[in-house]
Amino acid sequence: MTVLVDISHRLGDFSLDVRFESAGRLTALFGPSGSGKTTLINMIAGLIRPDKGRIEADGRVLVDTGAGIFVPKHRRRIGMVFQDARLFPHMSVAGNLRYGRWFTPAAERYADMDAVVELLGIGPLMDRRPAKLSGGERQRVAIGRALLASPRLLLMDEPLASLDEARKAEILPYIERLRDETKIPIVYVSHSVAEVARLARDVVMLAQGNVIASGPTEAVMQRLDLLPAEERGEGGAVLDTRVLRHDENFGMTVLGSAAGEIRVPRLAAAAGAPVRIRIRARDVMIATEQPAGLSALNILPGTIVAISPGEGPAVEVGIDCNGATVLARITEQSRHALKLRLGGHVFAVIKTVSFDRANTGAGLPAEADG
Amino acid sequence: MNWLLDLTPDEWNAVRLSIKVATVAMLFSLPPGILIALLLARGQFWGKTLLNGLVHLPLILPPVVTGYLLLLTFGKRGPAGAFLAEHFGIVFSFRWTGAALACGVMGFPLMVRAIRLSIEAVDRRMEAAAGTLGANPLWVFATITLPLILPGLIAGAILSFAKAMGEFGATITFVSNIPNETQTLPSAIYTFTQVPGGDEGALRLTLISIVISMGALVASEVLARRVGRRMDME
Numbered sequence: 001m002t003v004l005v006d007i008s009h010r011l012g013d014f015s016l017d018v019r020f021e022s023a024g025r026l027t028a029l030f031g032p033s034g035s036g037k038t039t040l041i042n043m044i045a046g047l048i049r050p051d052k053g054r055i056e057a058d059g060r061v062l063v064d065t066g067a068g069i070f071v072p073k074h075r076r077r078i079g080m081v082f083q084d085a086r087l088f089p090h091m092s093v094a095g096n097l098r099y100g101r102w103f104t105p106a107a108e109r110y111a112d113m114d115a116v117v118e119l120l121g122i123g124p125l126m127d128r129r130p131a132k133l134s135g136g137e138r139q140r141v142a143i144g145r146a147l148l149a150s151p152r153l154l155l156m157d158e159p160l161a162s163l164d165e166a167r168k169a170e171i172l173p174y175i176e177r178l179r180d181e182t183k184i185p186i187v188y189v190s191h192s193v194a195e196v197a198r199l200a201r202d203v204v205m206l207a208q209g210n211v212i213a214s215g216p217t218e219a220v221m222q223r224l225d226l227l228p229a230e231e232r233g234e235g236g237a238v239l240d241t242r243v244l245r246h247d248e249n250f251g252m253t254v255l256g257s258a259a260g261e262i263r264v265p266r267l268a269a270a271a272g273a274p275v276r277i278r279i280r281a282r283d284v285m286i287a288t289e290q291p292a293g294l295s296a297l298n299i300l301p302g303t304i305v306a307i308s309p310g311e312g313p314a315v316e317v318g319i320d321c322n323g324a325t326v327l328a329r330i331t332e333q334s335r336h337a338l339k340l341r342l343g344g345h346v347f348a349v350i351k352t353v354s355f356d357r358a359n360t361g362a363g364l365p366a367e368a369d370g
Numbered sequence: 371m372n373w374l375l376d377l378t379p380d381e382w383n384a385v386r387l388s389i390k391v392a393t394v395a396m397l398f399s400l401p402p403g404i405l406i407a408l409l410l411a412r413g414q415f416w417g418k419t420l421l422n423g424l425v426h427l428p429l430i431l432p433p434v435v436t437g438y439l440l441l442l443t444f445g446k447r448g449p450a451g452a453f454l455a456e457h458f459g460i461v462f463s464f465r466w467t468g469a470a471l472a473c474g475v476m477g478f479p480l481m482v483r484a485i486r487l488s489i490e491a492v493d494r495r496m497e498a499a500a501g502t503l504g505a506n507p508l509w510v511f512a513t514i515t516l517p518l519i520l521p522g523l524i525a526g527a528i529l530s531f532a533k534a535m536g537e538f539g540a541t542i543t544f545v546s547n548i549p550n551e552t553q554t555l556p557s558a559i560y561t562f563t564q565v566p567g568g569d570e571g572a573l574r575l576t577l578i579s580i581v582i583s584m585g586a587l588v589a590s591e592v593l594a595r596r597v598g599r600r601m602d603m604e
Contacts, residue, residue, distance in 0.1 A: 047498050073501040074510075086499040090517045099513075103504030149503045 003027070003153065003187060007043060007053030007063070016040065016050075016209040024202035026179045026186040028195075028217070031206035032228035037189045040206070041155050044187065045080045046073030057153050077108070079151030079184075083158040085142040087130035093141050094126040100149025111150045119181065120144045120174055136167035140174060147184070154178075156188045160195060168195075175199060193234035197221055197278040222325060224281060224316050225308060232311060236280040237326045243273045252352065259321035259348075263297045264355040281316060283354035284328035287347040288338050298350040300326060304342055307335070319348050326350075381571060383550050384558035385578055391466055391554055392534035395474035399481050399530050404523070407485035428540075429479040437543025440472055444544075468545035469552045473534035480533055481526040488522020489515070521594045528590035532583050555579050 006019040016036040029037040042048040044055055046062065049070060055063040057078065062071045079100070087096050097117070101109065117123050120140045130138060139159055146154060159175070160168045172195070179186060179199065190196050196203055196217065203220040205213040207228075213220050217238055220226075224235040239262075241255035246266060253267040255275055262277065269275055291299060305325065306318030315335050317328045326348045340346065377385070409415075410422055428436050444451040444462045454460040462468035492515055500510045516523075538556035545552040547561060559575045562568030 045502050047502070072506075073498070074504050074506045076502075077504065078502065080499070080502040082495070082499060084495070086495055088496060088500070088514060099500070099505075100503030103509070145503065 002056070002058065003044070003185070004054070004056040005040065005044065007040075007050040007055065009039070009043070009048075009050045009052070011039070014209060018206070018209070018211055020204045020211055020214055022185075022187070022202055022204065024185070024200075026188055026200050027202040027204060028200035029187060029189045029204050029206060030191070030193075030196045030200075030220075032191055032230070034208075035206040036209040037191075037206050038157055041080075041157050041187060041189050044153075045078055045155055046071065046076050047080075060152075074103070077104070077149070077152050079146030079149055079154040081139070081142050081146050081154070081156040081159045083161050085130075085135075085138040087133075087138055087141055087145070089130055091130075092126065093122065093128050093130070093133070096130065096141060096145050097122075097126075097148050100145055104150050109150050111148045113148060116144050116147050119147075119177060134167070135163050136170045139163065139167075139171055143174070143178065147178075147182070151184060154184045154186045156186060158189050158191070161191070172198065191228065191231065193221070193227060193231045194278070197238045198276060221278075222318065222327065224310065224327060224329075229311075233282055234278075234280060235327075236278055236283070237324070238276060238278050239324050239326075241275050241277055243267065243269050243271050243275055245271055258324040259300045259302070259326060261298075262300075262350070263352045265352065277355060279326055279350055280354065281327040281329040283350060284326060285349040286317060286319070286328050286330055286334070286338065286340065287349055288340075288344070290347060291349060294349065296349045296351045298348075298352060300348045300350070302326065302346060302348055304340060304344045304346060307340065307342065319346060321348060377574065378571070380549055380553075381558065381575060384553050384555050384575065385582075387466060387469075387550070387553065388535055388555040388579075389582070391470045391473055392531045394467075394470040395477060395534040396481075396527050396531045398470070399474045399478055400523070400527060403478065403481040403485055403526060403530070407482045407489055407526075410482070411486045411489040425482050426479045428476050433476065433537070433539025434543050436475060437472060437540035440468075440475065440540065440544045444468065444471060462545070464545050464548060464552060466545075466551055469541050469554055470534075472540040472544045473537045473554075474530070476537050476540050477530035477533035480529040484526035484529055485519065485522050488519040488525075491522075492518050520597045524590055524593050524597070528586050531586050535579065535583055535586070 002021060002023045004021045007016070009016040014036070016039055018036070018040060029040060031037050039048060043050050044057070050063060050065065052065050053063065054061070061069055062076055063069060088099065091099065097113070120143060122137070122140050122144055125133060125137055125141065133141065143159070160171060163171070176199065188199060200217045203214065203217050204211055205220055205226055213223055213226055218240070221235065221238045224232060227235045239257050239259065241257040241262060244254045244256040244261065246253050251266045252263050255262045255264060255277065264277065267275060300321045302319040302321035304317055305320045308316050310316045310329055313331050313333065314329050315332050317330060317340060319326045319328060328348060406425060410418065442448050446452065446455070446463050451462055460467065462471050496518070497510050497514050500514045505513060536556060538560065541552065541554060542557055547553050547557040553561070555575055555578070559572050562572035562575065
């Protein structure tokens, strides 16, 4: 399943010129508000007609302005989860869930009601009206409704943006399950580094209507300079790791990565399970010698492979730790004092407590602390 | 109380006829009312202002003028009247159907206004969401728009009904005042006031008229509230 978008569109002063192709399980369209990502996803869904260009999904041409092709939204079979859920107020949760299913030709219905209800944990809500649901419940029902239309592609437009942190933490595991347990490719719009790093396999980064970077999440997220100003503090390395073991005495989990063992607060995942972590650049210190008498538990040896100017007095240092790159944000003064240069051998120091739930993929709430 | 319910057969006929005329006027106005309201609320076309003005005309013209225009168009010799009589056997002039037509036309602007306002209040993003779920525009209208504008539809229908119950000028001009055929409540009351000793009958019919209109209003309130509650709560 691939998605191909190659469009140009003008909206007053704003112009959108985007070309990207994605074949991933979950591709994030990432950028600050006003970068055009919502317009783009609305074009894929068929809610906005681009001035010029071509959109394909799964080899099927949805838009080709040159050939005069524009498949209307109800024939695209593309599911959409809106930021504001948009549940139908005059139907119960069950009615909302059945809505899309009803319009899907029987032969193309692959989504199973019971499985989706179970996947999203919405069984107890079936008879309720949307007005009586919490924001998180509403969003889960909206995801279920889109899934039950058996879409070929699922679009999610900032599904967590209008929720508070607790509700976000409630829904994120469900989206991870969706990504891992179903076969539907997902395009996920977000302006949050935390969400993108945790969920996405691929990232298309947008700014002012243009693609400024695209590729695998670990690679794109290295480009701290491209992050929107308000999200820069959240930026850092993204590492794919596996659970090695749990340390019950101290309530910790030991993860194995290319860079070495990393200790994080106890996760709900079982041994062997893949866990993606994000190490914020601002949480990483650099030592030129193996530190002793230090409280920080994670000390990863490596080689400096990049030094780039950061914001204000900061510089961003990329450290290659046996193939995995860790980013550190330090002051120019420290760099000077430590005489850091490319190729130098250093140690990246990371406190265990700097890993919170937002930057480690934790299991479902029900399994947490289990 | 007895004197109130002790109606003469002619008076009963006037009450029955009025309810029949108002109901038929309301029901037949609904489909074109929804269509015109949709056009006015969402359409972008040349002549929209003209259509809007045309719809509102019965509201601002003297009812006698509207009635006379109906007579000219839908009367026996009128172009529309002759056509309908010849091809479909539908005759309006001096029939209760003509009274229903006059009442429907007079209530039409009120109905369209109410429905139009409720269409404009519909969250179109809901309709877009339904579209992404595979519903074509007709289904979206039937399953999303229509249920969402139900309170407005009820309000418009009741307004049309109430207007029809009270319509006098256009009706009497178009179809005259024939007992058992076109003599609606207002015409009957008018007739009573024109004859000596008709006061009691006029008063009886007036009270009945008030009861029916109030009943319609209360019914619409109850219905609208029930629809609203179904959407917000439970």
